[in-house]
Amino acid sequence: MGVTLDLSRAPAKALAPTNLTGLSRTELAEALVAAGVVPKEKAKMRASQLWRWMHHYGVTDFAQMTDVAKETRAALAEAFSLARPEVVERQVSKDGTRKWLIRMGPGIEVETVYIPDVGRAGALCVSSQVGCTLNCTFCHTGTQALVRNLTAAEIVAQVQVARDDLGEWPSPKEDRRLSNIVFMGMGEPLYNLDNVAQAIDIIADNEGIAISRRRITVSTSGVVPMLKELGEKTQAMLAISLHATNDALREKLVPLNKKYPLKELMDGIRAYPGLGNAKRVTFEYVMLKGVNDTPAEAKALVQLLKGIPAKINLIPFNPWPGTDYECSSWSTIEQFAAILNRGGYASPIRTPRGRDILAACGQLKSESEKQRASARRRAEQAAEASE
Numbered sequence: 001m002g003v004t005l006d007l008s009r010a011p012a013k014a015l016a017p018t019n020l021t022g023l024s025r026t027e028l029a030e031a032l033v034a035a036g037v038v039p040k041e042k043a044k045m046r047a048s049q050l051w052r053w054m055h056h057y058g059v060t061d062f063a064q065m066t067d068v069a070k071e072t073r074a075a076l077a078e079a080f081s082l083a084r085p086e087v088v089e090r091q092v093s094k095d096g097t098r099k100w101l102i103r104m105g106p107g108i109e110v111e112t113v114y115i116p117d118v119g120r121a122g123a124l125c126v127s128s129q130v131g132c133t134l135n136c137t138f139c140h141t142g143t144q145a146l147v148r149n150l151t152a153a154e155i156v157a158q159v160q161v162a163r164d165d166l167g168e169w170p171s172p173k174e175d176r177r178l179s180n181i182v183f184m185g186m187g188e189p190l191y192n193l194d195n196v197a198q199a200i201d202i203i204a205d206n207e208g209i210a211i212s213r214r215r216i217t218v219s220t221s222g223v224v225p226m227l228k229e230l231g232e233k234t235q236a237m238l239a240i241s242l243h244a245t246n247d248a249l250r251e252k253l254v255p256l257n258k259k260y261p262l263k264e265l266m267d268g269i270r271a272y273p274g275l276g277n278a279k280r281v282t283f284e285y286v287m288l289k290g291v292n293d294t295p296a297e298a299k300a301l302v303q304l305l306k307g308i309p310a311k312i313n314l315i316p317f318n319p320w321p322g323t324d325y326e327c328s329s330w331s332t333i334e335q336f337a338a339i340l341n342r343g344g345y346a347s348p349i350r351t352p353r354g355r356d357i358l359a360a361c362g363q364l365k366s367e368s369e370k371q372r373a374s375a376r377r378r379a380e381q382a383a384e385a386s387e
């Protein structure tokens with residue numbers, strides 16, 4: 001007589017329990033039923049209850065859910081997790097900028113940066129990928145190969161970690177320190193749109209973290225075919241990393257321009273859902289000495305943006321070890337800004353924040369990668385020495 005082993009349960013035990021904080025409301029209700037913790041007819045109600053605990057109160061332990069029956073809490077704890085990822089390093093800059101290095105799993109580390117006095121009160125710059133597949137030549141993240149996309153839970157976790165540290169649970173209605181979210185950390189968000197969109201749904205939900213979609217900005221290097229979907233799925237504010245006004249130069253700075261040249265990009269932006277004076281596109285323009293910073297280029301920029309409800313952010317280039325680029329001089333940047341102003345664009349110069357802790361735009365690159373690189377260099381030196 002043959003014996004059939006039922007192995008169907010075995011792998012489930014070996015895997016980490018599902019973290020509930022990255023699920024949509026519907027997925028949450030389904031997960032509760034599938035695990036046999038909640039009967040179907042109560043699933044929606046229970047999911048709402050849990051949602052508030054997780055996303056409004058920020059609890060990390062089912063035991064804190066005082067209006068849920070004790071046995072149900074125990075069953076939840078058995079089947080699921082609410083745990084935060086590990087914060088490997090926390091740095092605070094002289095200017096109040098905070099940076100966390102968060103370990104999502106072995107070798108999966110991302111950086112998240114909080115910048116005070118940006119947006120209404122303070123902005124959190126979140127990562128969407130570990131590394132990036134695009135190799136913009138002035139960007140530190142671009143020198144790191146893509147490790148993988150972050151899950152929705154891992155994107156939401158960055159907001160949770162920041163709020164733990166800023167003491168923002170339960171979600172305050174007024175006087176928030178974290179009022180805005182910008183997807184300007186590591187990675188290209190439009191290459192991970194499903195997870196980015198799901199994370200935005202969670203972050204924007206009114207019964208939770210409740211950061212309005214108007215205060216959430218997604219920055220892209222210009223993945224044109226995904227722009228429409230981004231607008232439709234998220235209603236987020238759009239930021240475009242432009243950096244050049246002609247194809248020849250933009251190809252050098254943002255190689256993705258070869259695939260989606262300026263004409264296509266500008267047409268795609270014009271079609272972005274919901275665009276208008278109340279919902280302007282932000283154009284990011286990094287100031288690179290002797291590369292893209294002449295008065296003629298400022299005038300070309302004004303021409304290029306004609307007819308688009310736009311804001312321009314001039315970003316002083318943030319240097320990182322090994323780069324050949326330099327930041328334009330302050331007077332060059334001011335001259336550039338003055339031309340944009342005359343052309344009708346308010347063009348704030350973004351003061352670099354957190355430079356002392358390498359937390360400024362384009363400086364992000366996870367510590368593990370840096371350590372691996374330095375270990376590699378040491379190994380190479382040792383090999384050379386022994387030859």
Ligand code: SAH
Pocket residue numbers: 136138139140183184185186187188189219220221240241284286315316317318319320361362363
């Ligand atoms: N991948 C997306 C979002 C992350 S980059 C994008 O490219 O838009 C966030 C912003 O920082 C982009 O505008 C990017 O061009 C800019 N940036 C990258 N490296 C920089 C550097 N070294 N100094 C200043 N800005 C930089």
Ligand code: SF4
Pocket residue numbers: 132133134135136139140141142143185186187188221241
């Ligand atoms: Fe990637 Fe954005 Fe850096 Fe370009 S600027 S390499 S798209 S993270």
